[in-house]
Amino acid sequence: MQDHPLFLRLITDIHVGEDRNDRIGTQAIQLMREFVAKANEDRPQAVIDMGDRVMQTSPSEDAKNLKKLSDEFNKLAVPHYHVHGNHDVLHLTRSVNQELLDMGADRSTSKDVGSYHLVFWNPGLEITQDGLTANRDDIAWLENTLLTTDRPCLVFTHVPLDNEAIENPKNRHERRLPYFANYPQNPFIRKIMEQSGKVVACFSGHRHLNTHAQINGIHYITLDSFVKRTKDNPNVPSGAYADLTIDREGNITFQVQGLEPVTRKFTKNPYI
Numbered sequence: 001m002q003d004h005p006l007f008l009r010l011i012t013d014i015h016v017g018e019d020r021n022d023r024i025g026t027q028a029i030q031l032m033r034e035f036v037a038k039a040n041e042d043r044p045q046a047v048i049d050m051g052d053r054v055m056q057t058s059p060s061e062d063a064k065n066l067k068k069l070s071d072e073f074n075k076l077a078v079p080h081y082h083v084h085g086n087h088d089v090l091h092l093t094r095s096v097n098q099e100l101l102d103m104g105a106d107r108s109t110s111k112d113v114g115s116y117h118l119v120f121w122n123p124g125l126e127i128t129q130d131g132l133t134a135n136r137d138d139i140a141w142l143e144n145t146l147l148t149t150d151r152p153c154l155v156f157t158h159v160p161l162d163n164e165a166i167e168n169p170k171n172r173h174e175r176r177l178p179y180f181a182n183y184p185q186n187p188f189i190r191k192i193m194e195q196s197g198k199v200v201a202c203f204s205g206h207r208h209l210n211t212h213a214q215i216n217g218i219h220y221i222t223l224d225s226f227v228k229r230t231k232d233n234p235n236v237p238s239g240a241y242a243d244l245t246i247d248r249e250g251n252i253t254f255q256v257q258g259l260e261p262v263t264r265k266f267t268k269n270p271y272i
């Protein structure tokens with residue numbers, strides 16, 4: 001049982017830039033202005049961005065788009081935390097992302113918020129012909145960080161840590177490359193989180209889908225892209241973001257806002 005309820009606002013795959021495939025990047029900044037105004041009104045304890053902030057076009061274009069987006073993030077009146085997505089670090093360095101977003105560190109970090117410990121896990125994101133790979137140092141960092149806290153933990157990271165991309169591939173990329181949307185080390189990473197006895201839930205972006213899975217007591221939630229084309233009108237982005245609340249009894253509500261809302265309710269593992 002925690003001392004304080006938690007209220008966080010999550011956003012992912014903002015993809016500022018041109019319109020491409022399932023995303024309308026040209027409308028990202030305008031939508032972001034509305035997002036910031038609403039967050040400043042609603043005052044969540046933190047805003048968490050789970051990466052893929054730019055469309056990945058060229059070094060100069062990505063730098064310009066990241067600057068525009070970071071100017072909006074920096075208007076937030078509440079703390080904001082970020083992890084990198086694969087599109088953020090292809091043309092730009094982690095340090096450039098860190099400086100513009102005032103991240104404090106260009107790799108992984110963690111922070112107490114309310115009675116929870118929030119873990120911002122930032123492993124390697126290079127998609128090669130074998131797919132993604134998380135390196136040992138990043139996995140060791142996660143294991144050590146979970147050891148250093150007594151609080152229940154929420155993990156935020158760009159690439160999902162469940163099995164969904166393998167069990168239910170959503171497109172030709174995920175069918176062609178098994179590790180396009182998760183790490184081959186996912187079972188090992190999940191085991192580390194399970195053995196810590198502290199991880200309540202793990203949140204990600206990357207797949208441009210809303211999913212929920214529960215594996216050995218830990219919830220795995222993937223949030224859709226902020227600028228994904230809506231099914232009813234492909235010229236209009238959904239503006240998806242999510243409100244995450246946890247009450248004193250450990251009831252978790254994950255409410256996807258925007259034009260295609262989804263509400264999921266589940267409970268915290270009582271042993272954590």
Ligand SMILES: [Fe+2]
Nearest residue numbers: 013052085206
């Ligand atoms: Fe993305």
